[in-house]
Amino acid sequence: MANQSLEIRLHGRGGQGGVTCAKILATVYSRLGKSVQTFGDYSGERSGAPVRAYTRVSDGPITNRNKVYEPDHLLVLDDNLLGETTVAGLAEGGALVVNTAKCEDDLAGDLGAWQLATVDATAIARRHGIGTRSVVIVNTTIAGAFCRVLGIDLAVLEETYEGLGFSSNFAAAKEAYEAVCVREDWESRGATADISVAALPEVGELVEHTHSPPTGLLTGSWSSQRPAYMEKLAPCSAWCPAGNDVVGFVRAAATEGEEAAAHILGRTTPLSATCGRVCPAPCMEGCNRAEYDGSVNIRGLERIVADNFPVARANRAPAADARSVAIIGGGPAGLAAAYELARAGQRATIFEHEAELGGVLRTGIPTYRLPREVLDQEVNGILALGVQARCGESVDAEQLGALAEEYDGVLLATGLQRLRGLDIPGAELGGIGQGIEFLHGVNLESAAGPLELSGHVVVLGGGNTAMDCARSALRCGAERVTVAYRRTRDAMPAIAEEIVEADHEGVVFLTQRQPVAFHPSVQDGARLGSLELAEVEMGEPDESGRRSPVVTDRTERLACEHVLLALGQSADLSCLPAGWQLEDDGRIDTGASAPKAAVRAAGDVTTWEGTVTHAIGSGRRAAGLLMVAAGIDVEVFERPDRARAVPATAIRFDHFEKREPALDRAADAAARVTDLREANLGLEDSAEALRCFSCGKCTECDTCLVYCPEGIISRHTENGRQRGYAVDESFCKGCGICVEECPRESMEMIEL
């Protein structure tokens, strides 16, 4: 008796969920009161391999247990599978539901004998986020299209999904139900000659088993996607405002040595030894290892690499058509710009009003954080490239105008020179001074002997200047140092480590206090005797999310001998000629004057970002833009887009052993405050570099090779050295396991 049941066959690839799709269809028919049977065609089931699944439906009990050779309807989950063996046996007039982005005419073969229905289930499923990182799972989506073609009520499918716990996928199925494109004017044209329903496999004669199974099956023809090795942006590099190849130098330190690492840093920054000491290290904030067992100590690595291998820089003869650029200000932005220009073969001249280059690095940052010999070595390295320095020369508006006629480019990198004061009663009393000026004195006088302070010193502010003032004050004879800040300790803008170090050295923090008056000393009415502080409560958050301080009328007096103001700085633009205007993006609009030079600003004077690393990036970019303006074809540095960085979720943590970060060694807190010797002693060695995940950058770790189920990934050699891997495309089925397993996201599946 001929089998009266309805039979459906499904063709898909391992990982697309074909067997589950067949089960969904069976469940739908079961809900409609039919007897059902459903099973997969189990074989070497692996992602990407062609798989079949079957569903039988009947009004009575089902006794047939064979595979389906003559299906009434066919579902094809991947249009690359369309072909003679796929449509073989499909009953004339049967539904042929194909997951495809192609239009009907582009599908393989003449499909005129069947009720063709097409839907781009992959796109729909991807939009609904169904699947894994490497494989979109289309089963629940295409079932919607099937129901539409077979005239099954969508409500039945919805109930089915509820029963199976697939409700979250129903929206995608509904979309496919609505989007499926069914041939409107369809009328069976009969099977055509060239794609005649391929003959069923014959029932074999009773033969002896003489032939061997086929060998050399080229499984690569199954694939619709391939793995590709690619370098992606590591978060440390993405977060570095100076544009350093952070992951590159850390990996080089781990594999090729510190010297190679120093050379990589030298491509982008002349100030590695400086940044290795004073940088707030945004790279470490971005580091994916922070999500696991603590960021790699990148700042410590930069320091040890730069200290051990200061990059020797030979004078470079400027190019024949070299342009000349005048840089006003020898701080980090100006130095970085000069470095960028000199490395590109241009002539840079720095005008610095102090006696030596360095700017805030020399005048603002205390020597116990940045020893002078470290700074001198880096400045000398820049000068060794042929950069001219004109120290002791201030530039006023008139001179700036003249420079703009003399040079091809002018860069204003003067930093923030205007200091914020405090307009409260008693501000004129002796003993009250600007922190920056105090630091200036300490730093420039330090050769001759430190400035003397005594008694109780109060520092007002919470930024890096405040921390430098507080810690310097301890080293200059203060008996007691208090930092008073109007917000909470968490809200202090200073580098966290600096706050911790200040704490260790005995600085007292008095937060949520606002100065309201200075009071004279009882002994000497002209000198400061005490500071009156009002308590502050934290109010509603402002636009930036910081809670704004609300000053109360509860006050207290703090007896003190000195107050240092560290309340912030602003740009002094008095050197701009009349009619010149500094724009937000760093351009300087020269108005009607139209000088010969392109004029820009860089560093804090325009960005107000306040760190060395930001100033370096800004200086590099401005130098590039000035060169481009002068007609030189160079690549202008652009700060990387952090959103493109490899996220921590893409890192396979379980491939890495947990290891605590190596911390900088600190000099004894009690001993170090007695003089200006360096307080942080850095890392002992560069072994910390081995902790780097190397996000997005292949380390040839062999994980892909080991995990490949086909064993078709091999080490690729070039000139006798291993360089990455080769994938044998004749056999790669595109299963995506290598990509899933890659510990560091340096692989990706690409559509063929």
Add this chain to the structure above:
Amino acid sequence: MTIQLISANHASAMAATLAGRANRNARGFGGGVYPITPQTECIELLCRQQFDKGSIVRVESEHSAMAVCMGMSVSGARTFTASSSNGLAYMAENVYAAAFSRLPIVMMAVNRTLGPPWNIWVDHGDTLMLRDAGWIQLYCQDNQEVADSIIFSYRLAEDARVLLPAMVCQDAFVLSHTMMETDLPEQEQVDRYLPDLDLPHRVKFDPVMIGGLDFPRETEVHRRQHQEALERVFDVYGECQDEFEEVFGRRPPDPVVPYCMDDAEIAFVSMGTTSSTTDTVVDKLRAEGIRAGSVRVRMYRPFPEKALTEMLANCERVGVLDRDISLGLGGVLWSEVRGCAPRALVQGYMLGLGGGDVRPQHIESLFRELAASSSAAAPKLVEVG
């Protein structure tokens, strides 16, 4: 009762769970389990079940899986495990030991080809390798039968007249991974059907030695007792069917299941899902007026020789469809069935070895070949893969 669209692997796990929970007021339930394709889904689901008394132990090998079952069983627990193919081969020593210790363990075995070279598809050679181990062996034809047979086997195995382990066999993938609507009974029904296990020789408080030393005389006694227990299975089987029908409303199939055998002149004997495919062919041949029939051997051990002999008495031609091969002889089933039809032409065929998809067309061509032959030839290995 709830009807679910599940695979026979999942049906097995749920049936074992129901049977296990039914012993909660006695010594509980447990077993050692170790995964092997195509049985893994069963024990995965079983390991996710909660039991008031007892637990499933995940061990490092099949040999240990059976050892855990023996330990638990001898202390009075109802026990279950599942395995397949080479896993059964590795378990074999303890498979014999379980039977010789007269422990009513129930094992679900998914029939899979032995390797190497490795092949995961259906072939009965693995459990037939254990035919002499002294277990009851049942071979199933559909998902519902797999679930029912597990519950049924506990009742049969634990009967005081039997006290033997039982193996419920099902075809790899064709049953194990195929989903069909399966009626899973309520706990209350299973509680009624399966009384608390009261193993007479269970270890209580006094130390006893189990599996000590036998001299020839003791072994002769033990084998005779074992053989007699297997002979009693036929009677107990019928009682267990009656009670099953009373509680669950459906009757488990007999040890031998005939299809259109009343006046059959030509019949094919088979086991497992090959039988239902054969039935389909019988329908077609009957429509042509050919007096064809089909016999399914559901219980292979103890071997239902009497029932088979009666059933085949009037057949002129008998084909035996083995999904196995005893290398150097022919089909295992054929070698036993040929003694049950002394007057007929008995021809052995081995087809679907290594999991080839046996279709009605294959069996139909064998019917026609057998109908035309005048004498039996050596067993034939038929190619369907």
